[in-house]
Amino acid sequence: MNNRFTMHGSWWRGLGGWNFYFLIKFALLWYGYLNFHALSNLVFLAWLLFPLPGVRLHRLRQWISLPIGVALFWHDTWLPGLHSIMSQGSQLAGFSPSYLLDLANRFINWEMIGAGFVLLVLYLFIAQWIRVTVLVSLMLIWLNVLTIAGPAMNLLPNSAATPTEKLNDTPAAKAPDGLDQSAPPTSANLTAWLNRFYDAERQRATHFTDALPADSQPFDILVINICSLSWSDLNVAQLRNHPLWQHFDILLNNYNSATGYSGPAGIRLLRASCGQSSHSDLYKATDQRCYLFDNLAKLGFKQQLMMDHTGVFGNYLKELREEGNLQAPLMSQAGISPEVTSFDGSPVFNDAQLMQRWLDDRTKSSDARSATFYNLIPLHDGTRELGSTRSADWQPRAKVLFDQLDAFLTNLEKSGRRVMVLVVPEHGAALQGDKMQMSGLRDIPSPDITHVPVGIKFVGMKAPHQGQPLSVETPTSLMAISEIVSRVVDGQVFNAPNVNMSVLTDNLPQTPVVSENDNAVVMMYQGKPWIRLNGGDWVPYPQ
Structure with a gap:
């Protein structure tokens, strides 16, 4: 019995390099660059930590986890989804090579790459004395608790705020019938409001006269x-x-x-x-x-x-x-x-x-x-x-x-x-x-x-x-x-x-x-911008 416990205990392994993967995500989340899916990341963490016998299975899991980790990272960003990329693929093919190169250069943020390198060095240095896997696991569990306790709770140091160009500088006009925005901005309420908005818009049309009067001017x-x-x-x-x-x-x-x-x-x-x-x-x-x-x-x-x-x-x-x-x-x-x-x-x-x-x-x-x-x-x-x-x-x-x-x-x-x-x-x-x-x-x-x-x-x-x-x-x-x-x-x-x-x-x-x-909706609700990507949940627009 004791031997079995010891043997099973030896199956547990830390996250290793995946610690840095999650630390990068935490840093990006803190500065508002991620549409973080806490539960999906917790499931991925559990998959990485689940005890497996033998080195061979552990290595196989590492190889399987690589594409999963990349896909999850992409899913956590604000980047367009696969459907959007596929729908725009024919248009991308029409871009000139010089324009594609210009876009690629703009996509690379050298300051963030530099900050990531500093974080990597700090991680390698600290990992010599601290069990980083424990800290990462506790942090991810905490983020899930916050999400469950209040999905509208802001995890960032700066709240999702007013956009650079305010569309509501003037006092708010009386809301159209059925489009009151007094309900709390939960995902369900925002979706219901959007549906009411489109229902109301389907009823509206401009009236044009049937014929011009005799004294009309060309x-x-x-x-x-x-x-x-x-x-x-x-x-x-x-x-x-x-x-x-x-x-x-x-x-x-x-x-x-x-x-x-x-x-x-x-x-x-x-x-x-x-x-x-x-x-x-x-x-x-x-x-x-x-x-x-x-x-x-x-x-x-x-x-x-x-x-x-x-x-x-x-x-x-x-x-x-x-x-x-x-x-x-x-x-x-x-x-x-x-x-x-x-x-x-x-x-x-x-x-x-x-x-x-x-x-x-x-x-x-x-x-x-x-x-x-x-x-x-x-x-x-x-x-x-x-x-x-x-x-x-x-x-x-x-x-x-x-x-x-x-x-x-x-x-x-x-x-x-x-x-x-x-x-x-x-x-x-x-x-x-x-x-x-x-x-x-x-x-x-x-x-x-x-x-x-x-x-x-x-x-x-x-x-x-x-x-x-x-x-x-x-x-x-x-x-x-x-x-x-x-x-x-x-x-x-x-x-x-x-x-x-x-x-x-x-x-x-x-x-x-x-x-x-095609895959994104942005709307103002209670004076603040909210966004829904690919039919998912509504989140405050990050600023």
């Missing part, structure tokens, strides 16, 4: 959909005070684009006449009244499509056609000179020349009204100067584009045409990364990425323009765009001797902040 609508532009980016690049932003009549300062990717952003904007849908519903049939440009076409606005790129990457143009129901032919890019090179190696055409072509074409056209969707991408991550293999800095590119847009608005005013210009960015560039994803990545639609500046300009009005843009601070999203357009389709705003912009923006549809990509 004008053009130009929607400029800019890729990779957010308030956070403007702050990082110190371009928030560029003259362009003073050129508008209305600024939606608290606007949420609801996604971090171009295809879904285009679909959402083209379907802006209905409430916000989930990501999966973007790729399903929807009510015909949801299509903003179809609603305008029924009132005599000729649909037009303009882009400064080919639209091939990510099947962007195809998605606009199939899911956004925008069937207008792409305006010719012949004779337009390339301005920069995109991340996939394709040309990005000169936007100043494209906008001038649009103005020239409208001047010659016999169509009294038009509605143009214009998508442009010179601010996209990985864009480079012609002939260069190095990604160009965002700030100079943004300044050039803002100068071009500002000059275009000035030329429009000189032309005498009546045009409603709406600048509606797709999403931000993520110039400033965070603890969840490095700069340039938008797999997770954080508030810094989806809080974008929206400007509206009425060119050719009879009424004098006000000195400063009217700032709308209430939480708005895509449906507010459709609503403003529906209020001015008769064109009387251009003919009125006086225009009160506050009347045009009064009681705009308000939309709580909910943003969604």
Whole structure:
């Protein structure tokens, strides 16, 4: 009996090098870089410690544990899941080699590698006198007890706090019916609230008049959909005070684009006449009244499509056609000179020349009204100067584009045409990364990425323009765009001797902040951002 006990006792072994594995995780968790799954790690620890007879079985367990440990480590990070990587695989294949190298260089955090080396030396030094396996086991058990005792308890030294760009700077508006946020932010309550949000959004739609009145005034609508532009980016690049932003009549300062990717952003904007849908519903049939440009076409606005790129990457143009129901032919890019090179190696055409072509074409056209969707991408991550293999800095590119847009608005005013210009960015560039994803990545639609500046300009009005843009601070999203357009389709705003912009923006549809990509949902609840990855539990967004 004593021999058996001794023999079984000899089967117990410490964690060895796996101690360092868990210490690295504890350090990352402390600084907010992990979406730590305490129970999964405890089960893995038990697997590593379970007594096994003989060295051969122990070594076999070590080899089996290597891929398990790597997969669990990945699962504990904020990195995209396997499904997301597989879904984006074809797009990754389209990246230029220089852009892939740039992304890889950004992915490596040399400071963290240095800190990890210091931790390794400390571990090797301390392990000579202290049973580190006991400390690691006790720490992991403690983390599990904390999780069981209170899943909302914060394990980090700094609480999951307000994002860099606050979307709730103004006093909270009255919550829409059924969307009260007084319940505690448990995972079940957050999921229930999100479901109620989508149920409520399915009931909303913009009302467009069936026909224009006899005294309606013809004008053009130009929607400029800019890729990779957010308030956070403007702050990082110190371009928030560029003259362009003073050129508008209305600024939606608290606007949420609801996604971090171009295809879904285009679909959402083209379907802006209905409430916000989930990501999966973007790729399903929807009510015909949801299509903003179809609603305008029924009132005599000729649909037009303009882009400064080919639209091939990510099947962007195809998605606009199939899911956004925008069937207008792409305006010719012949004779337009390339301005920069995109991340996939394709040309990005000169936007100043494209906008001038649009103005020239409208001047010659016999169509009294038009509605143009214009998508442009010179601010996209990985864009480079012609002939260069190095990604160009965002700030100079943004300044050039803002100068071009500002000059275009000035030329429009000189032309005498009546045009409603709406600048509606797709999403931000993520110039400033965070603890969840490095700069340039938008797999997770954080508030810094989806809080974008929206400007509206009425060119050719009879009424004098006000000195400063009217700032709308209430939480708005895509449906507010459709609503403003529906209020001015008769064109009387251009003919009125006086225009009160506050009347045009009064009681705009308000939309709580909910943003969604394929495998990530981020939403504001009780004034703080929360995130759910791959359908799992909700956790506070780490800052």
